[in-house]
Amino acid sequence: MRTMIECVHEDKKDIKAFYNCTFSSSRTHRLKDYFEGKLADLRVVPYEQLDPEGQTDYVLLQKHLHRQLQGLESMEASHTELAPLVEPFASDLVALLERRQKVTSTAGKYAADVLSVAGVEVRSRCAKIEEGQLTAGAEADRFAAYRAVNVLDELQRLLREWFGFYNGYDPTFTWWVSRPHELLIGLLQDLAEMVRDKLVGSSKKNDDAIVGQPTGSSSILADLDAQFIAYSPEELIKIAEKEYTWCEGEMIKASVELGYERDWKAALEHVKNMYVEPGQQTYLVHELAEEAVAYVKKHDMVTIPPIAEECWRTYMMSPARQKVNPFFLGGESMVVSYPTNTMSHEEKLMSMRGNSGPLSRSTVFHELIPGHHLQYHMIARYCSYRSLFSTPFWMEGWAFYWEFLLYDSDFTQKPEDRIGMLFWRMHRCARIVFSIKFHLGEMTPQECIDYLVEKVGHERATAEGEVRRSFAGDYSPLYQAGYMLGALQFRALRKEAVDEGGMSEKEFHDRVLKQGEMPIEILRALLIGKSLSKDHKASWRFYDL
Incomplete structure (x- = not known):
């Protein structure tokens, strides 16, 4: 189980590093496929044959994988909310960036065309905001605008890195792309600042605005x-x-x-x-x-x-x-x-x-x-x-x-x-x-x-x-x-393990630290010798109301 967990940790890190744009649908789909595959692998593990440490890790990994999939679904929904401000140009730019990651041949003229079309789209968004056609009338809209700024800032950073990869090494690329890239970076900066100022109610000079969206x-x-x-x-x-x-x-x-x-x-x-x-x-x-x-x-x-x-x-x-x-x-x-x-x-x-x-x-x-x-x-x-x-x-x-x-x-x-x-x-x-x-x-x-x-x-x-x-x-x-x-959970667990269970205070604290990070109800099972079912659900009432 430990090896499986370590592989998940490293694999997830590598996937995110390769698909390094958080707005990427490729990234979301690749992670979803990976987590679903790992859940399938986990189902064939003979849970009853695992020792308590192994069963603990099984329960933790299964919950983690399910939670990751839920998070990806939420992320897809949140990306849809950003479409009026950043689509389709954001997805087109991400696709261009990912060609570099996959070492797909990218002709200078093709890249310049994508950047130029994106520039037209960005100008259109700026004009609509200036004319009042795109507004943030509700707090949810304001938070979507706040997240859109993060996407625009990320695109600028990744486009600069992308351009630096080819610039000078591919003379034809440099000839075609230098000017469209420079213009698009400036336009993305303008749009980001306009969204901050007019839709979020903040700016780089005055960043005191408090923006948040209730999750429900x-x-x-x-x-x-x-x-x-x-x-x-x-x-x-x-x-x-x-x-x-x-x-x-x-x-x-x-x-x-x-x-x-x-x-x-x-x-x-x-x-x-x-x-x-x-x-x-x-x-x-x-x-x-x-x-x-x-x-x-x-x-x-x-x-x-x-x-x-x-x-x-x-x-x-x-x-x-x-x-x-x-x-x-x-x-x-x-x-x-x-x-x-x-x-x-x-x-x-x-x-x-x-x-x-x-x-x-x-x-x-x-x-x-x-x-x-x-x-x-x-x-x-x-x-x-x-x-x-x-x-x-x-x-x-x-x-x-x-x-x-x-x-x-x-x-x-x-x-x-x-x-x-x-x-x-x-x-x-x-x-x-x-x-x-x-x-x-x-x-x-x-x-x-x-x-x-x-x-x-x-x-x-x-x-x-x-x-x-x-x-x-x-x-x-x-x-x-x-x-x-x-x-409060640690205090209740201490009462069970030390006051009632006979463990010394120092032993209790040292064991907590050496078991590593996890939800405390699962840690409790390890410390007091309580068995966990394969699909364990929360049941510990650690506080009397």
Whole structure:
């Protein structure tokens, strides 16, 4: 099974690299044929003769292949929505690009004809947009326009690479194609900017627009099935609201200790203002990282390999990137979010307040050790083949689970630090609510921003960044829910394996990391010795509503 999974991982990568245009129908059809073929291969594997590890891999691979096929169907439907803006010229250009991939002879005049006809089509689209014949009256149309811009940008990049392949090596090609290629690149740039400006409501100079398209209930249910989560979207929202109520109670206790009585938002304002001076944030990050590592090692909570502890680097996040990621990022390295001299006075203060010392404390160990950095270190060394089944419930859930553990320990004693950790816990609750409600069509992006400001106490700029990041199309509908829900799954699994099963805490944590990435219900079966049926469906109720 491991070999089959490794082959799928590499084959999929090679197919995508060869058919390197995401808008390509050839790419979609080739992937569909491949996944259907692998499902056929899987059906002849004698499941009952596999050991528990093999059965686990069988269930994971079967679910992965089905999910990939569902994703391709969704992609085909989404491409159809782009036709008014990019067809037929986009498909014609993709076909031209793919002739190079297949080493099909391409005469210079033939290529010039294709580019010239495409140029006429692009001019026609620009004229229709200018005349108001192509508009984005609905949010769905606006998101389709946003995706069309991505197609236009990708075509420019691939056409430049394609032209460079032939240019100078084939003199006749260069003679025919140089000018039509140059003109078409300029026209594609013009169309992309026009779509950004007039249909999306954004531009390269002003990219603050938040664009998103609700995926609907059916898409969320498909994601829940793929992640082996036995709850409905409505139940997940109830879990988030219940956890939020607990967080608010804890916030009030800490607020009282700080002298703000029940006004926890005033206490949070106090905590936000505990930021370090400009230029000092990287030093704070290293101090906080060392503090967390020392605590985890002192209490022998998880194995920390010396190389993992030693070898991580720090980078600074650009102001442009902070519009999407207003807080730290991490994993193999730490990317520090903090203001630069180019930001306005208001932007500087919001960034500093949003990344104050107490608010950064849990962010650092979430991103480094025992969070993501330790995960990546172990993934590369144990069961790396299971990265094909990567899921935010395992990846983000693990890092946030440690926030649960350290909050409940003597690691967090000061009320300021508890407020800093509770802020993030409230944030994860809010992520479940606003992301699911958005995809169900029950909240707009602006309502999501207002929700984060009101319920969590976000700075408005950081709330905008969170929402912009969530709905830009790079994340699945359940990604933002994976933090809290994954942590709750790990907490429930820990209770079964450690509190009730007799496994030591360190053994539990080490086994989780060494088993590799997978939905946590499947991991649970491995850790507690529960058998899986060939067509296993989600059934674990890890949280009492």
